[in-house]
Amino acid sequence: MTDCERLDMTWGSSASSGYCSQSDSEHELEQFYTARTSLRKTKRRKEEDEPVDCRKQELSLSEIQQKVKEYNAQVNSNLFMVLNRDGSYTGFIKVQFKLARPVSLPPPRSTSSSSSSSGRDGGCQEDKALKHRTSFYLPRDTVKHLHISSSTRAREVIKALLKKFTVVDNPAKFSLFERSERQNQVYLRKLADDEHPLFLRLCAGPNEKVLSLVLKENETGEVNWDAFSFPELQNFLRILKREEEDHVRQIVRRYALARDKMKEALKNFSTPG
Structure with missing residues (x-):
């Protein structure tokens, strides 16, 4: 042991x-x-x-x-x-x-007797499990x-x-x-x-x-990315894409807020008579 x-x-x-x-x-x-x-x-x-x-x-x-x-x-x-x-x-x-x-968690275990399968079917089920991981x-x-x-x-x-x-x-x-x-x-x-x-x-x-x-x-x-399987690499790419989209949304929101504040300041700006 x-x-x-x-x-x-x-x-x-x-x-x-x-x-x-x-x-x-x-x-x-x-x-x-x-x-x-x-x-x-x-x-x-x-x-x-x-x-x-x-x-x-x-x-x-x-x-x-x-x-x-x-x-x-x-x-x-x-x-x-x-x-x-x-x-x-x-x-x-x-x-x-x-x-x-x-991080990635495995999908919920199926109540079916799929665990008894082996060989090619077992490898296919493993690939499906990798694709259905939960990330949090x-x-x-x-x-x-x-x-x-x-x-x-x-x-x-x-x-x-x-x-x-x-x-x-x-x-x-x-x-x-x-x-x-x-x-x-x-x-x-x-x-x-x-x-x-x-x-x-x-x-x-x-x-x-x-x-x-x-x-x-x-x-x-x-x-060492070569050590990962194809489904794992696909999962990493999905996570990176999600993070990139979230980051873009944060930047757009930040600039929109700054733009609104500047417009509000322009409205309150009094020109000399």
């Missing part, structure tokens, strides 16, 4: 069901320096601010024991870490969803707690999160990010597929400002 299959997942501050529109005003500061600092100063400052922690080194068994003890002493809930005799450990991580695009926005405040082990990798966490929400999108579309706050700046770092999120949580401690985990989409250029 793989680590991913051993995941024991519990609801966090759970996502509300239904649809959610994205707010244009919700933008996060994702920069490493301000416009006032020069590039030379920025590089030097970044090196000085770079934290030195256990994430860059291997920990011995005694060091892990000490870290687990210190971590549990700071926890104000029952989300403790448990150390095993072999030096591995289990614990909880909290992942916040910050998805800008809608996950609320921006969606949070999930996962109970994982120290050997669980970032890619397994992503797959588990999507499975829990029955999201059928390819996991390659998403990445897990490490988010931290230092000196009124927000830093985001994309986790490699083979990194261990629980190890990062242990090293940083339970403080969410020091480190939190965020699930986001990959940049368009980072997605």
Whole structure:
């Protein structure tokens, strides 16, 4: 049994069901320096601010024991870490969803006995299911707690999160990010597929400002589109078209409102006699 299959997942501050529109005003500061600092100063400052922690080194068994003890002493809930005799450990991580695009859910299961079919008919039914997916926005405040082990990798966490929400999108579309706050700046770092999120949580401690985990989409250029099926690509194109139309409507509405205000101002404008 793989680590991913051993995941024991519990609801966090759970996502509300239904649809959610994205707010244009919700933008996060994702920069490493301000416009006032020069590039030379920025590089030097970044090196000085770079934290030195256990994430860059291997920990011995005694060091892990000490870290687990210190971590549990700071926890104000029952989300403790448990150390095993072999030096591995289990614990909880909290992942916040910050998805800008809608996700796809499978169509409702048919009550007919179609599941017994196989071969060519089964492949045809799978294509039909992909075409009839339901797309919707996950609320921006969606949070999930996962109970994982120290050997669980970032890619397994992503797959588990999507499975829990029955999201059928390819996991390659998403990445897990490490988010931290230092000196009124927000830093985001994309986790490699083979990194261990629980190890990062242990090293940083339970403080969410020091480190939190965020699930986001990959940049368009980072997605391997050849890995998707034809119905999936068609579904992406439909979503992009819908977003483009919504964006155009917002722009037209904004300019129409500005035009009406200017016309109203012209009507109230009194010419000198």
